[in-house]
Amino acid sequence: xxxxxxxxxxxxxxxxxxxxxxxxxxLWHNYRVExxxxxxxxxxxxxxxxxxxxERRKQVVEANPNAGHKALVQLEKRYRVKIITQNVDxxxxxAGSSQVYHLHGEIRKSRSTKxxxxxxxxxxxxxxxxDRCPLGSQLRPHIVWFGEAVPAFEGATQIVKExxxxxxxxxxxxxxxxxxxLYYADASIPKYYIDPxxxxxxxxxxxxxxxxxxxxxxxxxxxxxxxx
Ligand code: APR
Numbered sequence: 001x002x003x004x005x006x007x008x009x010x011x012x013x014x015x016x017x018x019x020x021x022x023x024x025x026x027l028w029h030n031y032r033v034e035x036x037x038x039x040x041x042x043x044x045x046x047x048x049x050x051x052x053x054x055e056r057r058k059q060v061v062e063a064n065p066n067a068g069h070k071a072l073v074q075l076e077k078r079y080r081v082k083i084i085t086q087n088v089d090x091x092x093x094x095a096g097s098s099q100v101y102h103l104h105g106e107i108r109k110s111r112s113t114k115x116x117x118x119x120x121x122x123x124x125x126x127x128x129x130x131d132r133c134p135l136g137s138q139l140r141p142h143i144v145w146f147g148e149a150v151p152a153f154e155g156a157t158q159i160v161k162e163x164x165x166x167x168x169x170x171x172x173x174x175x176x177x178x179x180x181x182l183y184y185a186d187a188s189i190p191k192y193y194i195d196p197x198x199x200x201x202x203x204x205x206x207x208x209x210x211x212x213x214x215x216x217x218x219x220x221x222x223x224x225x226x227x228x
Contacts, residue, residue, distance in 0.1 A: 003080040004225070005163035006072060007181055011170020011195055013089050015066040015215040018059055022172050027056075038146050046138070047129050053141040056088075057107050058125040065095035068169065068214030071222040073097055078226055079165075084156045086171060086178050088143055101159065103152050103178050109142035153177050160184040166191040167221065170214050173201065192221055 010020035021028045035041050036052040073096040075081045082099045083092050088107040092100045112118035112133035119142055120133070131139045144150055160166065166185045172195075173179040182204055185191060191207040194217035198209045210217045 001080050002164040004165045005160055006083045006167045008085045008169045009171025012214050013087055013091055016063040018063055033146055054126050060089040060107055061125045065091045066215050068218035069095035071219040074222050082159050101152055103150055105143035110139040111142045113137045113140050157184045168193045170195055
């Protein structure tokens with residue numbers, strides 16, 4: 001059975017009503033990264049950071065998987081599908097994808113600030129100042145902040161190396177190390193880049209650019225791959 005590896009970004013969830021980061025009116029046009037998404041921000045004003053993620057988590061809880069998420073699940077009828085996502089929402093899982101790897105964490109989980117191995121589901125949408133782990137430390141969002149290590153990256157490179165097909169969906173490819181993943185794919189395998197602003201990527205061979213939204217482009221590509 002062939003393995004299809006999918007690398008998704010914020011554009012994958014845009015049609016589910018979840019804001020991207022760098023589009024017009026994106027999150028980083030309304031917040032400064034250094035105020036809400038760095039360890040220093042957490043030290044300086046943890047309640048502002050908690051509010052930022054609570055607001056986004058509320059959107060995620062109220063959102064639903066879109067046609068793009070659902071089309072990827074159909075692929076599993078014929079292929080082994082591994083999704084590596086930069087997104088912190090759980091829409092791939094809620095659509096039914098069985099193998100999802102989060103590079104930048106998961107917004108519906110919290111973790112101990114004393115032991116990062118202690119991770120907990122967040123019931124509902126709020127994580128509050130004073131919510132503590134069993135060790136008594138304040139719980140923080142289970143998110144990889146700018147300047148923090150990306151523990152899942154090493155495993156993700158191995159997954160991409162073994163891909164027979166690579167599909168990139170809804171990402172500006174502007175944040176590293178995530179954006180470097182496509183260079184770990186074998187040069188000879190077919191690659192697809194679905195994004196309204198997708199353009200060819202320097203020295204990446206066999207890349208087909210599909211300038212469409214995920215909700216339209218992903219089902220079309222799935223038909224092609226399932227029709228083979
Ligand atoms: N369908 C597909 N792609 C879309 C759609 C859509 N409906 N709407 C927007 N896009 C595309 C945009 O064209 C853009 O290329 O989604 C991409 C969003 O880019 P970013 O906002 O930069 O999001 P992303 O690439 O996921 O950012 C990577 O940056 O801030 C960090 O940790 C954060 O994981 C995030 C990382």
